[in-house]
Amino acid sequence: MGKTMKIVVLLGGNSEERDVSLASGAQVANGLRENGHDVVSLDPAHGLVGLSEEEELLSGSLPRTPSLESQNVSPSMKLSEHLDTLNEADIVFPVLHGGVGENGTIQALLDLLGVPYVGSDLLGCAIAMNKDVTKKLLRSANIATPDWILANTVEEVMEVLDLPIIYKPVDGGSSVGITMVTNKGSMEESLQNSFRHNSLFMCEAFVPGRELTVGIVGRDTLPVGEIISKHEIFDYECKYRPEMADEIFPAEIDEETSRKVSQIALEVHGLLNLRDFSRIDFILDEQGTPWCLEANTLPGMTANSLLPKAAEAAGFSFQEFCERLLLIANDRID
Structure with missing residues (x-):
């Protein structure tokens, strides 16, 4: 220490x-x-x-x-x-x-x-917190991310996306408020609910595949993890109730895929101006293409959280991991 x-x-x-x-x-x-x-x-x-x-x-x-x-x-x-x-x-x-x-x-x-x-500092946090801005930057850098739209009506959404879609807050985390919409009726209800709460939501194309996550510490990646959710999507309940999802570290994927996803995660970390640590989430589709969903500047650090589990797979105890993050920040400051 x-x-x-x-x-x-x-x-x-x-x-x-x-x-x-x-x-x-x-x-x-x-x-x-x-x-x-x-x-x-x-x-x-x-x-x-x-x-x-x-x-x-x-x-x-x-x-x-x-x-x-x-x-x-x-x-x-x-x-x-x-x-x-x-x-x-x-x-x-x-x-x-x-x-x-x-x-x-x-x-x-x-x-x-x-x-x-x-x-991360003000800029990195502000960029990553806004999923619309994040995805625009990803698209500009030719990093695959599912199609999306900020819309006020069902008609606007249906002009761009096919059902099912993922409906999520533009600036939320911990999978709060994320739902899968499978029909026009539930989409209309979701839109009206967001208007009542004066919240900004986005509609995103649903990409079937395997959910992967990559933790970044300093300039290094932690072992890629896979989330196998009991629900169709990894929502708040699945994230914080251990029995609702299996979280596998390291993910059971081939070395080439692991290397590819890790490299993209590092690119995203740099593109969004993040520092010290982050967690980048992906969907790996059936053709083996990683689709970047979002970046997390302050990932959960509970016993059930993904980043500490990835650190454990890399050989860090929780105390060692906290100390590592502290030292990385301190070295940057010095």
């Missing part, structure tokens, strides 16, 4: 992925603390997280914090009360999923404060 550092782990936040972030952040904080670091956990939406609350999270419970709606506050308001905590840190480790934690807002704040942090 390197030098002992004072680290602030950011977890929680106010997005729909708050629960996943709390679980991920508690795991990371515990891993770094076991490595001998001085770790403080900070929830942008509620403030400092105590050790007893972390223990609840590690045991699978959620901390007893009041709802965000009842307080009528934004995460930035709570975070502004703890600027001294951030400024005193040697480095910040964001483990926030979705919303301001992953779209570049928190990263911009840390940049303004001059506080170093693990992971």
Whole structure:
């Protein structure tokens, strides 16, 4: 292990992925603390997280914090009360999923404060969080990605795509809100629901095949993984209920395919201006073509998450993996 550092782990936040972030952040904080670091956990939406609350999270419970709606506050308001905590840190480790934690807002704040942090910066986070922008960049670089459209009516969608289609938020993560649409009626219902919530959704061509994922750490790829979902698509339930999907590391694919997918993942990582670590998701179709779906700048770090499983397949314990990410960021900063 390197030098002992004072680290602030950011977890929680106010997005729909708050629960996943709390679980991920508690795991990371515990891993770094076991490595001998001085770790403080900070929830942008509620403030400092105590050790007893972390223990609840590690045991699978959620901390007893009041709802965000009842307080009528934004995460930035709570975070502004703890600027001294951030400024005193040697480095910040964001483990926030979705919303301001992953779209570049928190990263911009840390940049303004001059506080170093693990992971991608404002630009990389903003690009990767917006699936429409991501796919436009992929297409411009001749990287295969399924056809898609941002549409307001069923007619607009049907002019471009055939059923079934994948309906997903443009700026969501953890597979929140992703559904497969198989008929015009359910598509109309999905569109109306997005209008009610003032949300931006996209329709994407469904590509049948095998779901693959590639973790990137520094300039290296981790073993390619395969997700075999009990549902037609790898949705939120399958991602966070272990019995709903088999996650195989390394994937049972030939060496040439593994090398090809890994190389494309590295290209995507660079194209989107990502740094330190990421996870890139693919569909491998029946002809052996990898179709890039999206990039994740802050992948889940729970016991059931894909990136730690890939790291384990590469020979890293969870504590070693956290330390590796910390050292990569620290070397970049130095």
